[in-house]
Amino acid sequence: MIVFSLTSARQSLGVSLKLMRPSLRLRIRGHFCPESHVREATRPYSSHTHNPKVPKAATWEPVLEDQLPPPAKIPADLVDKLERLALVDFRTKQGLVCLERAIRFADQLHVVDTDGVEPMDSVLEDRVLYLRDDAVVEGDCAEELLQLPKSTVEEYFVAPPGNIPLPKREERTAMLKHSEL
Amino acid sequence: ARCDSSPPLCSSLSSPQELVGVVGLEIHAQIHSNTKLFSGSQVGFLAPPNSLVSFLDASLPGTLPVLNRRCVEAAVMTGLALNCTINNKSLFDRKHYFYADLPAGYQITQQRQPIAVNGMLTYSHLGGKKRNQVVNKTVQIKQIQLEQDSGKSLHDDQRSQTLIDLNRAGVGLMELVMEPDMSCGEEAAAAVRELQLILQALGTCQGNMSEGQLRVDANVSVHMPGEPLGIRTEVKNINSARYLARAIDYEIQRQIGVLQRGGTVQNETRAFDSKSGQTIPMRDKEGLQDYRFMPEPNLPPLIVYKDNASLPTGVDACQAVVVERIREGLPELPSVTRDRLVQTYAILPEHSFTLVNEDGLVEYFEAVVRETKREPRNVIGWVTNELLSLLKQKDQSVSQSPVSPSALAELLELQETGHISSSVAKQVFQEMWRSSGKTALQVIQEQDLGLVSDTKEIHNICQRVVDSHPDLVSAQHTHTHTHTHTHTHTHTHTHTHTHTCTHTSKHFVRKRQQLSRIHG
Numbered sequence: 001m002i003v004f005s006l007t008s009a010r011q012s013l014g015v016s017l018k019l020m021r022p023s024l025r026l027r028i029r030g031h032f033c034p035e036s037h038v039r040e041a042t043r044p045y046s047s048h049t050h051n052p053k054v055p056k057a058a059t060w061e062p063v064l065e066d067q068l069p070p071p072a073k074i075p076a077d078l079v080d081k082l083e084r085l086a087l088v089d090f091r092t093k094q095g096l097v098c099l100e101r102a103i104r105f106a107d108q109l110h111v112v113d114t115d116g117v118e119p120m121d122s123v124l125e126d127r128v129l130y131l132r133d134d135a136v137v138e139g140d141c142a143e144e145l146l147q148l149p150k151s152t153v154e155e156y157f158v159a160p161p162g163n164i165p166l167p168k169r170e171e172r173t174a175m176l177k178h179s180e181l
Numbered sequence: 182a183r184c185d186s187s188p189p190l191c192s193s194l195s196s197p198q199e200l201v202g203v204v205g206l207e208i209h210a211q212i213h214s215n216t217k218l219f220s221g222s223q224v225g226f227l228a229p230p231n232s233l234v235s236f237l238d239a240s241l242p243g244t245l246p247v248l249n250r251r252c253v254e255a256a257v258m259t260g261l262a263l264n265c266t267i268n269n270k271s272l273f274d275r276k277h278y279f280y281a282d283l284p285a286g287y288q289i290t291q292q293r294q295p296i297a298v299n300g301m302l303t304y305s306h307l308g309g310k311k312r313n314q315v316v317n318k319t320v321q322i323k324q325i326q327l328e329q330d331s332g333k334s335l336h337d338d339q340r341s342q343t344l345i346d347l348n349r350a351g352v353g354l355m356e357l358v359m360e361p362d363m364s365c366g367e368e369a370a371a372a373v374r375e376l377q378l379i380l381q382a383l384g385t386c387q388g389n390m391s392e393g394q395l396r397v398d399a400n401v402s403v404h405m406p407g408e409p410l411g412i413r414t415e416v417k418n419i420n421s422a423r424y425l426a427r428a429i430d431y432e433i434q435r436q437i438g439v440l441q442r443g444g445t446v447q448n449e450t451r452a453f454d455s456k457s458g459q460t461i462p463m464r465d466k467e468g469l470q471d472y473r474f475m476p477e478p479n480l481p482p483l484i485v486y487k488d489n490a491s492l493p494t495g496v497d498a499c500q501a502v503v504v505e506r507i508r509e510g511l512p513e514l515p516s517v518t519r520d521r522l523v524q525t526y527a528i529l530p531e532h533s534f535t536l537v538n539e540d541g542l543v544e545y546f547e548a549v550v551r552e553t554k555r556e557p558r559n560v561i562g563w564v565t566n567e568l569l570s571l572l573k574q575k576d577q578s579v580s581q582s583p584v585s586p587s588a589l590a591e592l593l594e595l596q597e598t599g600h601i602s603s604s605v606a607k608q609v610f611q612e613m614w615r616s617s618g619k620t621a622l623q624v625i626q627e628q629d630l631g632l633v634s635d636t637k638e639i640h641n642i643c644q645r646v647v648d649s650h651p652d653l654v655s656a657q658h659t660h661t662h663t664h665t666h667t668h669t670h671t672h673t674h675t676h677t678h679t680h681t682c683t684h685t686s687k688h689f690v691r692k693r694q695q696l697s698r699i700h701g
Contacts, residue, residue, distance in 0.1 A: 122480070122481055128496060129482065129483050131502070132250060133250065135216065136216055136222065139223055139233045141234070141235075142230070142234065145231060146231065155231055157346075158343070160281075161336060161338065
């Protein structure tokens, strides 16, 4: 925005835009682009060419309700299980609404036709996985690591005994009610 | 009831209506490497707590896993030795669960596509009536996957806390999943023993169960043969091969007992208590665990190449893992060693089995055979009976034997050339064992155990004996019978037998020596 106001100010002063451009052209990472590519009115100071695969205007279309599968119902047992797995309390009204919205957002994926397409689970799939030599290069920093927690016992980290079992559902509801107060 | 006294469960004579056990094993083998699976910190046992921990192992933010090539090679080697198909492309996943010794909250494993699948382990155990026949069995290997080990928790119940040591966190493991092809504790123990020998021969795992390098969990169920499999329980906390058989057999009997009483077996995890010999339920797992498996986003797929020809251009040859190269470099496996010993030395399969089963015994046997002219067939008994029983008595390994292969070879040569009798040889061996360092010759000379084979001298000795007991000789004459026989007398008390010395009785000479010791 500042650029535009500058050029318009310059223009008002009678200096043409064309003359201004060469001196303000930036060298980005040693890449020097010819003047012709900087003709775009929307991106006058970018040195990258506009990729033809990217549309010039937004083509975003909102997905309609009827395109989506029926909204997922989340029974109390499932909420319970999710809370245990994630160790996150979200049993409040806001929490459940947030969860429903998140699921609805992800439901948009159902609109895409994936027949015959291998799922991609890593954008690194065409890279060769680097294999390291079996030589000792790290470790031996017990002192540093043991300074991180609040308390340690004789060079050991301290944890509660086993996993503390989550209180029963009724107790948890009661606990949440109290915490909200 | 103790396992020893109860009839073996693997009896092939079970009646058709009896419940039989079904056993599947999940084995975690710690990879023998200098550094961990995804970090460059050292792999070690009994180091000061948390001294072998890198930032990645402690799950500090900003760290990334970098795969250790040695671990990949170890997994491929193990897969090839177990006749698996090696997946050229395998993937890494995260398995999420909360526990203090898993600082990241997830374990990196290979759940979807592991590095090796569909293998087979052939094992044998001594069966038959006298338990001296080699019985061959196989078990299918479902898959072998690479995964991270967790840290160690030390439970301090008094102060109600757990102390965490992360030295073991991140160490590379090979998880071997076996199909439920076994039916009792003995088979499982034999399979694990064979796997231990294979891994030790390959060098991919040292297989020491007491140090936790090899951990076995057993999935046990019972059913009527031909019917669907029963509910299974998982038995954990088995710290030695000996306990493995006992734990599995106990669990099978327990489940049979439950069903016979009309109950149902619960799908649960049980721990083996070595003191009582029983399995006890572990802390309730709160229903089925949901591990929320997801692909590991920081690791692209692992590619291993079939052979040198399939290496694409631009890939560094030293970087890549090539299956064919690894296959060519495989050392001799225990089953091949056993066959080779039988072929080369004409010994029985069960002897070969015993040799391979004991660490260092094959080398010992071969060293003795090299240094003596005796037939290996006649040497094997000494090694598998005399030597081994003395080692077992003192719970020693072959490397701790006070009698070296050369010393034993010397003893056998002396017996072979007639210097000593076979019963004396056994005596000498025991003496050599007790006073380590003494050679056979020394012991024989010291205790004058050598055989005299000069006829003139024997005649002189016999004459001396007869001369020194005139009263008995005259008594003998009155009885008018003289017996001439050659049997060994082992009783040594005051009366003497008079024989007419018309033969060279080696034993008589020895007897005479014993008598001279007693009577002065």
